[in-house]
Amino acid sequence: MATSVDLTEFQADILQGIPEKLPPRASFNPKVSHAPKRKDLLSLEEKKLAIRNALRYFPKKWHPELAGDFAEELKRYGRIYMYRFKPAYPMYARPIGEYPAKCRAAAAIMLMIQNNLDPAVAQHPEELITYGGNGSVFQNWAQYLLTMQYLAGMTEAQTLHLYSGHPMGLFPSDKNAPRVVVTNGMMIPNYSKPDDWERYNALGVTQYGQMTAGSYMYIGPQGIVHGTTITVMNAFRKVLEKGSKTEGKVFVTSGLGGMSGAQPKAGNIVGCITICAEINPAAAHKRHEQGWVDELIQDLDLLAKRTRKAIDNEETISLAYVGNVVDVWERFLEEELSIQLGSDQTSLHNPWAGGYYPAGLTYEEANSLMVANPDLFREKVQESLRRQVAAINKHASRGMYFFDYGNAFLLEASRAGAEVYAENGIDFRYPSYVQDILGPMCFDYGFGPFRWVCTSGKPEDLKTTDLLAQKVLESLYEKAPDEIAQQLQDNIKWIIEADENRLVVGSQARILYADAEGRIRIAEAFNKAIADGEISAPVVLGRDHHDVSGTDSPFRETSNIYDGSRYTADMAIHNVIGDSFRGATWVSIHNGGGVGWGEVINGGFGLLLDGSDKALNNLRNMLFFDVNNGISRRGWARNEEALFAIQREMKRTPGLEFTLPNLVEEETLEGLFTENPNFNAP
Numbered sequence: 001m002a003t004s005v006d007l008t009e010f011q012a013d014i015l016q017g018i019p020e021k022l023p024p025r026a027s028f029n030p031k032v033s034h035a036p037k038r039k040d041l042l043s044l045e046e047k048k049l050a051i052r053n054a055l056r057y058f059p060k061k062w063h064p065e066l067a068g069d070f071a072e073e074l075k076r077y078g079r080i081y082m083y084r085f086k087p088a089y090p091m092y093a094r095p096i097g098e099y100p101a102k103c104r105a106a107a108a109i110m111l112m113i114q115n116n117l118d119p120a121v122a123q124h125p126e127e128l129i130t131y132g133g134n135g136s137v138f139q140n141w142a143q144y145l146l147t148m149q150y151l152a153g154m155t156e157a158q159t160l161h162l163y164s165g166h167p168m169g170l171f172p173s174d175k176n177a178p179r180v181v182v183t184n185g186m187m188i189p190n191y192s193k194p195d196d197w198e199r200y201n202a203l204g205v206t207q208y209g210q211m212t213a214g215s216y217m218y219i220g221p222q223g224i225v226h227g228t229t230i231t232v233m234n235a236f237r238k239v240l241e242k243g244s245k246t247e248g249k250v251f252v253t254s255g256l257g258g259m260s261g262a263q264p265k266a267g268n269i270v271g272c273i274t275i276c277a278e279i280n281p282a283a284a285h286k287r288h289e290q291g292w293v294d295e296l297i298q299d300l301d302l303l304a305k306r307t308r309k310a311i312d313n314e315e316t317i318s319l320a321y322v323g324n325v326v327d328v329w330e331r332f333l334e335e336e337l338s339i340q341l342g343s344d345q346t347s348l349h350n351p352w353a354g355g356y357y358p359a360g361l362t363y364e365e366a367n368s369l370m371v372a373n374p375d376l377f378r379e380k381v382q383e384s385l386r387r388q389v390a391a392i393n394k395h396a397s398r399g400m401y402f403f404d405y406g407n408a409f410l411l412e413a414s415r416a417g418a419e420v421y422a423e424n425g426i427d428f429r430y431p432s433y434v435q436d437i438l439g440p441m442c443f444d445y446g447f448g449p450f451r452w453v454c455t456s457g458k459p460e461d462l463k464t465t466d467l468l469a470q471k472v473l474e475s476l477y478e479k480a481p482d483e484i485a486q487q488l489q490d491n492i493k494w495i496i497e498a499d500e501n502r503l504v505v506g507s508q509a510r511i512l513y514a515d516a517e518g519r520i521r522i523a524e525a526f527n528k529a530i531a532d533g534e535i536s537a538p539v540v541l542g543r544d545h546h547d548v549s550g551t552d553s554p555f556r557e558t559s560n561i562y563d564g565s566r567y568t569a570d571m572a573i574h575n576v577i578g579d580s581f582r583g584a585t586w587v588s589i590h591n592g593g594g595v596g597w598g599e600v601i602n603g604g605f606g607l608l609l610d611g612s613d614k615a616l617n618n619l620r621n622m623l624f625f626d627v628n629n630g631i632s633r634r635g636w637a638r639n640e641e642a643l644f645a646i647q648r649e650m651k652r653t654p655g656l657e658f659t660l661p662n663l664v665e666e667e668t669l670e671g672l673f674t675e676n677p678n679f680n681a682p
């Protein structure tokens, strides 16, 4: 670690925090993508309050100049990012030894923060947004500067508390406490509507942290590639007979954007024919140039021909159709092309402002109409959704398996009056990917997106960790019960191929799905390898919040909870509190993430492995709870797979006692009540 005698310019800048000299006003940087202008909801008094709040970070002598500057930012962008305080040094995850810090945990957290803000990784780096349009690491550059300065000065007897990006300060704590506690967007429940985010974020008092943006755990597109691979692979298992090949089988979907762009790459890893429609030519070309989709096709006739050839030749191939997905669904019906899997990943969480492009309009026409005539645009979107669902229903009647991939497709289609309801008029006729796939096949057994980052920044360390993880999974596979053998096998294949799939963007990171035992055994192997010098520097462990225990989200992560508790958020809160005193290096809890502000509570952690006995104790204690908390909740909700997993765990873990549910016979409930005339489906 750097000493005070020989500081680099970067280290000196970090230690300085808010600079002593007022930096010049920043000019607009056209080389990076910028966040869109946000809604202007503040009253005149609130605008003044926003400026007053922003000026809290700076000495009084600068206030007159900065007040004007920040007012200009608020008018122009709807937010105050404090562009002029963006540091001049390049932003990327440096090797851990380059950070000025008094403890390794703090240096590791600085590395993770810088990775989330790296222009090669982040979506809108100058607005401190990592992904998802509004997933912020900090609200403004002053918060970044102060946080890095606090981390540089922090000892193992202090904890830094961050309120939605704002570093409240260092508080005395204990060497066993987390070094950082993060909350993002935690609101009084009645103030958690989308416009509340617009208002309070503009005031500078809250932020949307997404899942891994405001918790410093984003690892680029690798995470979504893995999740999509697991989902598509298991979806095929639901439709194909055991042992049949995926080659030559067709998966139709849409979207080649930020997350949806992972679909063709995942389809290729699974080994099927992926047809992915993308209306925006720029997005389609970008993914093609990056090698994430094999062929671009502009014409429906050609698409139909090429698809038929791929089916006949039993190919593994991904085809991007540059156009509207509704046209593909309808054309494939006419052509009687057989589709095995269907989904959709347009941004339907944001249907009226460019998330979904209606059929019958070009990309440019739609962009003009949504501004010129929002009501007509809305009608066109809803009509298009009705057409899309009608075609999907016909394909489904011919044997296609359709699933909602967490983009609010079924929800918006239902609001548009499309025929998406099941016979009971309450449920959707198609499942969400968590209800049918990730929930019962992965989360309920404890399998979830475990990830790690090698803080040396060396690819060879990542290779060593890949090999160690592979060995652990293989040894678990040898003795695995049938229920989890498949999941282990899938992840063994994934980790063997991970290096050649060239998934690293930014820090040297890896993801795989493992259960509690797998995560603990892998972490133990890493800790030992660090102690033995086989891995040259500490490793940070973490996970996506989209996991077994971290997230309460009724239409996604916890959509397969059927005891009514899916609208509660106790699990995520217990998780973050439980992890915090069991050894996490940092913990985070967020409102929003994936499905939207007010719709989900999600939490996560970071845990530093440095080869020490303390790290060994922490990883065993914390990872065990981090997974089994969620399994127990899923088991109490009577999920069969989770009941299997938690009872298996109780047999091998002394001290674990779980309240087993008693299952009620259906006939016991019959005839107890008559229909309630006041009943309204939620």
Ligand SMILES: NC(=O)c1ccc[n+]([C@@H]2O[C@H](COP(=O)([O-])OP(=O)(O)OC[C@H]3O[C@@H](n4cnc5c(N)ncnc54)[C@H](O)[C@@H]3O)[C@@H](O)[C@H]2O)c1
Pocket (backbone or CB within 6 Å): 132, 224, 227, 254, 255, 256, 257, 258, 259, 260, 261, 277, 278, 279, 280, 283, 323, 324, 325, 326, 345, 346, 347, 348, 349, 350, 354, 355, 356, 357, 358, 359, 405, 406, 407, 408, 546, 594, 595
């Ligand atoms: N299941 C998960 O784990 C998961 C993960 C991430 C994102 N999501 C959800 O998936 C959705 C997509 O995320 P993203 O980051 O890729 O968003 P994005 O906006 O970057 O990409 C969506 C793409 O769909 C295209 N599109 C829209 N309407 C179309 C149409 N009718 N035909 C063809 N193309 C069309 C858009 O041009 C855009 O490029 C979001 O709603 C997001 O919340 C789910």
